[in-house]
Amino acid sequence: MQENSQLSVLVIDPNPGMRSNLQNMLNGAGINKIEYAVNSGTAIRQLTRRAYDIVLCEYDLGSGDGQDGQQLLEDLRHHRLISPWAIFIMLTSEAVYGKVIGAAELAPTDYVLKPFTAETLGARVARALERRAVFLPTYQLVAQGNVREAIRSAAAAGIAHPRHALEFARLRADLHVSIKEHGEAEEIYRKVLDYKPLGWAGLGLARAQFAQGRVEDARETLQVLVAANPRLMAGYDLLARCHEALGNQAQAQKILEEAVAISPHMVRRLRKLGEVALEAGDTAAAEKSFKQVVSKARYSEFRDPEDHVRLVKALVKRGDLAGASGVVRDLERSMKASPELDACVAVSNAALHDAAGNRTAAVADLQGAVSAVRAGSGLSTSLKLGLVRACLDHRLDQGAQDVMMAVVNDADSGITSEHALTLFAQAGRRDLADGVQQQLKAQAQILLGVADEKRNMGDVRGAVQTLLEALHMAPSNLQVTIAVAGGVLRQINELGWDHPLGELCYAQLEKIRAIDAQHPRLGPLETEYQAMRRKYGIS
Template sequence: MAEFAGNSALFAARAARAGGDDDHEQELARAYTRGIEVDYSSKRFLVIDALQEMRSAMNATLSSFGVTRIEYSHRATESIGMVKRGDYDVILCDFDLGHGYDGLHLLEELKLRNLIKPSAVFMIVTGERRSRMVISAAELAPDDYLLKPFTGEELKQRLDRVYRKKIEFNALDAAMMTEDYFKALAECNERIERKDPFLIDFLKMKGRIALTIGDYGLARDTYQRVLDIRDIPWARMGMAKALFHLKDFATARQLFEQLLATNERVMEAYDWLARIHQAEHEHREAQAVLEKALDLSAANVSRQKKLGEVAMRNGDYDTAVKSFQATINIAKYSFWRDAGDYSSLAKAHLGSGNVNDAARAAADVRREFRYDAQAELLATVMESQVAIKQGNKARAQQILAKALQQFAGATTEVPEHFALELAEACYQLDEDAAAGEIVQKLIRNHHEDTAVLERISAMYETVGKADLGQEMIETTARAIVAINNEAVRMAQSGDLEGAVQKFIHAVEEMPANAQVMLNAVNAMLAYVARLGWHQGYMEMAQTYLDRVKALEPASVKYLKLKDAYNTARRRFRT
């Protein structure tokens, strides 16, 4: 592995060795698109470009091959609203949308919000050749991209090719839309085995699915197969992600650095390098990497937020304030708007001694999220923390009591970062018992979620109780393992009813713990397989599977148990 990661010459040699096969494959794919006739007069187009003259030029180009239904947008936020309201068949988007925002950012938001239908074409148009590297390295890549200037015939040929490709990917897209990842993998494998004209594309999708479901060994092997054919930036990116998850940080770092050496604007590589630094407890280095990325492209909500979090950990409150304020400003009218960012900003202000600014951030939460009960809880916690900093302990305790009432009366699961803020405020005001209950519930529901456990540990470090935090995490995890082991022993001894009841009780205690719910489903399916149909258990299993899907839709264990559940229903024909 280290050999290919550190040796660009080896990549080049492989590319030269496989070049003939690759050219043949690309020619087959082109041949697949010949003869296709698409009636573009029936298609609805959206053109996104900041420059009026470019929008006018695109109108003339599209009209040259019969396009009549064209709408225009000049900024990203407007485009999102138009896509949400409209049903576009083709979106032609300029790469540079201004203010550090690009067409890839827009595509990511449209995909994450499920605003773009699978049959729609999203094509990026760019005048910069260096943008090709950025686009080709992206995981959520557009259907195609086109360099300016181009003729109407060139654009039509690209669109024809994309439409033919869409037809070939219909079955795969349908499986992906329903999150049937095993079916999607089977489709990829079948097409790869018969050396489909779109072999590389199906390998790309297979790698992406493997990453999604957490099968990092499969992802690594899939991207290696691509790299044996040709050195493609997205394959390096995927390989590096797989190696990160396999904890081969050194090789992953080499690959990300190679991508950036080729083009410094492959922004996703900075995020993953920062993750590597954090995994190796190099928090100053992580901050430096994120700062460099934001110097190049500032309009990224998740990157700004991550910089704020890392800066807070490093005690750099001024940078944290700037980053969280930027996060709020960028996200204000978008899908990414989050009350938690105001809380983070308030904490950064408190860290730097700006109590009045922290109070204003709390007031902003009440104003901006006035109909959100969970945001109301967060604002109350923030006000308690402000009162602590002001030295008014009596008022802080009064406000905290109100927050605890709101928490106890919550009708939906309180986000873990909101609950952690409440626990921290409790510890600051010597309400250790209340804090412990909140944290224990969090650990019970997230005992295998490394990110949540790390945030819990960080909170305990902040309040000066690091040892207590570690003890709580370990004790709670042992208790959950003991419950599971006892239920397994009951099942092995033939007491399937007892095992099921044990897990049902565990789910009642840990209603948001995906692994416990899946263990319960497994026990119920074992009961049905051995003792016959049980309507109540199968209905409960469906409920648990639905809840897990909302939490971890790509979990391999969930997918396998969902398949086993469907098999059981077919067996009993219900």
């Protein structure tokens, strides 16, 4: 009892009688630090403010948007509002349990089936605390950024605690994925599947295959997986991505429609369906999906003003300018607190004015959107790229360049200078591509100088991070490539072998060889690379 007195608990349940019963049960177990949430919105706000040791969540939240406890958990995990070691226990009926247990990629710590007694709840809490104690050393290593040591810890713990061996195998695979070691993760998933056909392992295998560029293999794995686990929703999502990657937008749309028919309330999936449908030319389906997204997210803590922009674009493509104008007005009324409001309104109005043939007004709105991006507006990469294309269509050359530079300078965008050059070239504007390339080359040169300063101050890790920023801006620049290879080798020499950095170094050496096989720095760098492998016993 005494050890429970320091535990904090959040109870999420819309029923006041059930909240009272849970309080009595928890008090009986010596737990008195209890707070309450009546729906997903209040729960998210409370979890944003503070962390809890235990979350007890009713599956049927009675939310107006149809969100249930499982979807709330997925939102919390997706937005990292609860730590990996937080205890999340779902309270549900036996009938519902049978439906959700196979569908949940992000499973709760435990399920408690109703009706239950205080003894049952206490036993489940005790079991969850015992499990957390087993996993906590590994999770603490992850929190410290020591992923390699965490993988070793998980491997040892899986042997020491055979009851949790499969969970530790999953954790090890996830950790390998986090440092882009997809081959190692694939090997773990295959070993698990040889032992038992678990849905999460099949999904992990498909993700590893997809990450390694084996899209057709991933598609085949997922088709078998979804047929055997028709409620494993994340399987549909990845299968749709496979079809997208293979250029089959219509099939991707069909897969997502099947998923939405099974689980109609997940906003991220509805949003993706709308985007895929719009790309496939099915504007009616896109409009339907985006309308649902706007409606379901209206009371969400994760509202995105870009959902209104997407709906406006779908309505404009359908020729419903009046409806699109109404969506813009709703955006202005309902999203006043959003820092992206001005940019989203400007992009939406530009699309409306274009459709109405008012190019002068469209240009004015596009200029406003560009100004918002220059000021640091947190628009998505896809919306910024759409803005670049619109600027090109209206000969707003400087605006197109400025927005593209903002995209490329954002390391999280996934867009490199080579992508930028391709987009401008496709628009027939190689002159703008050359301008962007010169700006990026100049920025990369500045970063090389910053990296030198950090190295001279003894900050080898910081120097490498700066070099990676330069590489993102100028991936084909020989000077940058050589600097990255040398910087990585210095960090490895001083701080120890790091597998992803070792692979990165090897890739840069291959790039140098492809650009200039006779370069005088290539031989010494290769010699140093092999020496580091021998030093740390890398086979």
